């Protein structure tokens with residue numbers, strides 16, 4: 001049979017194979033609520049503009065509500081022969097209210113309809129994502145408050161660099177997520193324009209009111225150019241870009257947790273609920289949830305890549321290739337939701353081994369910079385000379401297999417005669433972090449303040 005929706009010029013219906021490659025209902029049924037909302041806004045506007053009769057319009061609105069109820073109750077039979085969510089909804093509407101249903105598609109095309117639906121879906125998803133990241137920031141801030149003065153080694157090149165505080169470390173991740181939320185807000189503000197009424201590509205001869213439908217759907221304004229309206233998927237690309245950045249941030253944090261959970265670091269344990277054992281090695285305790293967050297970042301980056309590649313060769317305006325926009329968008333959204341929940345839970349329940357962190361904080365001559373700074377401050381040495389002197393002391397300690405603080409005053413003075421007993425104060429890790437009071441530095445008093453500021457900046 002030919003399609004009841006577009007079959008007028010066809011003698012035969014599509015083959016099973018055509019149906020299989022063509023149908024998007026398997027995934028775009030997720031747009032049902034947005035599709036119904038868009039149709040209702042369009043219908044009210046058509047009625048108010050006198051484009052369709054009032055009695056048909058009222059039947060359509062009522063019928064759309066019934067369709068929505070059926071879908072939400074799980075009673076709706078989605079049909080692949082009807083291709084997509086738009087035709088499934090409209091077909092059911094016709095079954096429910098009769099031929100008046102056919103007036104709904106006046107001055108509209110599936111091209112502006114799908115662009116509208118997906119924008120609405122992405123907008124809701126951005127709002128949900130923002131809330132999830134905010135929740136994770138709250139978890140990080142709470143743990144940072146708890147550990148604002150616990151000392152641990154800080155790394156560059158994954159080599160011990162300088163002592164820092166665990167609270168400072170956790171707040172660093174909170175900053176990353178803050179920028180991610182900024183990107184969400186930017187994306188939302190730019191995407192919040194309504195393509196509805198662009199029709200197929202050229203606009204319409206009917207006296208529609210696009211400002212009205214835009215407002216009804218919570219958009220800031222209608223889009224400016226009908227061709228661009230049906231061909232633009234920037235909003236999906238921007239969503240996937242920010243999603244990929246978030247996934248990479250989560251992955252970096254997950255990698256940190258995986259490293260910290262190793263016997264070699266032994267800085268933390270992921271709670272039992274988020275770990276697994278091995279079927280052969282009884283001693284094992286693997287931070288699987290963190291590894292999966294790290295692994296799933298690959299999917300989200302792939303989702304962005306898929307859509308970039310799908311779009312790169314497309315001329316104006318709509319092309320069926322664009323139906324391929326939805327699965328990457330849905331996959332990225334689902335993956336992030338899961339990963340943020342898992343990562344947040346791991347942050348909340350992590351068992352930090354602060355003893356071990358503190359013990360390691362001084363390993364690898366991490367207070368060498370403090371020593372050099374002391375030479376500058378107290379002996380008025382130029383920093384480059386102080387660097388050289390300290391380097392010689394590090395070498396001496398290394399050759400003897402001891403820490404800097406284990407060198408005798410005599411040994412130190414053999415390299416720089418002006419050094420006094422006072423030097424031993426700056427060689428302790430606690431004093432080192434306490435001294436880092438510059439704006440944004442790791443001192444515990446800074447971290448206490450940064451926790452309050454982070455609450456104000458991110459959680460209010």
Ligand code: ARG
Pocket residue numbers: 024028083084110111114318320322323324
């Ligand atoms: N299922 C289509 C999509 O997702 C809807 C738009 C179809 N438009 C068309 N002219 N065939 O992109």
